[in-house]
Amino acid sequence: MRIILLGAPGSGKGTQGQRLMARLNIPQISTGDLLRAAVAEDTALGRKAKVAMDAGQLVADEVVIGMIDERLTQSDAGDGFILDGFPRTQPQAVALDELLRRLGQPLDRVVNLEVGGEEIVKRLLARGRSDDSETTIRERLEVYTAHTKPLLDYYRERGLLAIVPGVGDMDAIFERVMTAIGPAPSRYHVLPA
Ligand code: B4P
Numbered sequence: 001m002r003i004i005l006l007g008a009p010g011s012g013k014g015t016q017g018q019r020l021m022a023r024l025n026i027p028q029i030s031t032g033d034l035l036r037a038a039v040a041e042d043t044a045l046g047r048k049a050k051v052a053m054d055a056g057q058l059v060a061d062e063v064v065i066g067m068i069d070e071r072l073t074q075s076d077a078g079d080g081f082i083l084d085g086f087p088r089t090q091p092q093a094v095a096l097d098e099l100l101r102r103l104g105q106p107l108d109r110v111v112n113l114e115v116g117g118e119e120i121v122k123r124l125l126a127r128g129r130s131d132d133s134e135t136t137i138r139e140r141l142e143v144y145t146a147h148t149k150p151l152l153d154y155y156r157e158r159g160l161l162a163i164v165p166g167v168g169d170m171d172a173i174f175e176r177v178m179t180a181i182g183p184a185p186s187r188y189h190v191l192p193a
Contacts, residue, residue: 001026002105003181004083006151007113009140010124011166012173016113017084019174026080029071031064031088053131056139058088058147065095072099080108088148093155109181110155113166113173117141 001024005013014030021028035053038046049059068086071077087093100106115123120141124132131140155161162180166173 001080001108001181002083002100003081003108004087004110004155005085005113006110006148006155007166008115008117008120008144008148009137010120010127011113011115012170013084013113015170016111016166016174016177017082019170020082020177023178024080024082026082027076028082028084029068029077029086030084031059031067031086032084034067034071035059035064054136056131056136056143058143061089061091061095064088065092068092068096069099072103087151088144090147090150090154093151107160109162110160111162111164111177111180112152113164113177115166119167 003020005017005020007013014032017028017030020026035046035049039050039053040046045063049063052059064086068083072081083096087096121134121137124137125134152161164173164176164180
């Protein structure tokens with residue numbers, strides 16, 4: 001299956017993406033993880049990305065689009081994938097549509113994890129990553145509202161969007177996500193719970 005996990009920072013995309021990967025046996029592809037790996041390796045791209053990430057800003061579209069283009073054309077993504085944290089802007093969504101058209105791989109579902117702003121601030125302060133200070137979190141929420149939230153309409157208009165309440169027990173949220181994506185087409189091998 002080809003799934004996008006949408007949601008505000010800290011809404012649980014990474015958390016639920018991991019579980020989906022284990023259940024569906026397809027890779028979870030997180031632009032946040034790819035960027036943090038580049039930062040850890042201290043590459044030129046990583047050094048540039050770090051400045052944006054530490055400020056709560058998005059990394060440039062062409063950078064993340066290039067990363068996704070490279071990642072989705074690897075063989076393990078041929079049977080499906082879970083995109084976690086991408087797309088985050090309209091140009092990223094358009095670029096993804098073009099890439100998937102080229103690969104002949106249409107999206108199956110876009111799941112939006114809904115979590116309120118104050119719960120997000122609480123969660124991210126508790127997570128304590130280097131980009132999880134209160135000022136940065138509030139900046140990231142503003143960036144989310146301005147650039148990523150409009151993607152809900154983009155995917156709603158395409159009949160792909162499912163809204164899942166993302167607050168409460170993580171296992172219960174996972175079952176809601178599984179219900180939202182519906183039964184896997186028979187070409188996919190779904191692992192038992
Ligand atoms: P990401 O790595 O995508 O991180 P995130 O949005 O902060 O977190 P996520 O939603 O995955 O939350 P998680 O499961 O970890 O982005 C980091 C930065 O990278 C961005 O700010 C940006 O600069 C850059 N970036 C990434 N993608 C980009 C793109 N496409 N374009 C441009 N820039 C990009 O959960 C958060 C915490 O909540 C965890 O501690 C978790 O344990 C907890 N939690 C999860 N579910 C919970 C629940 N149900 N109840 C209580 N706590 C819960």
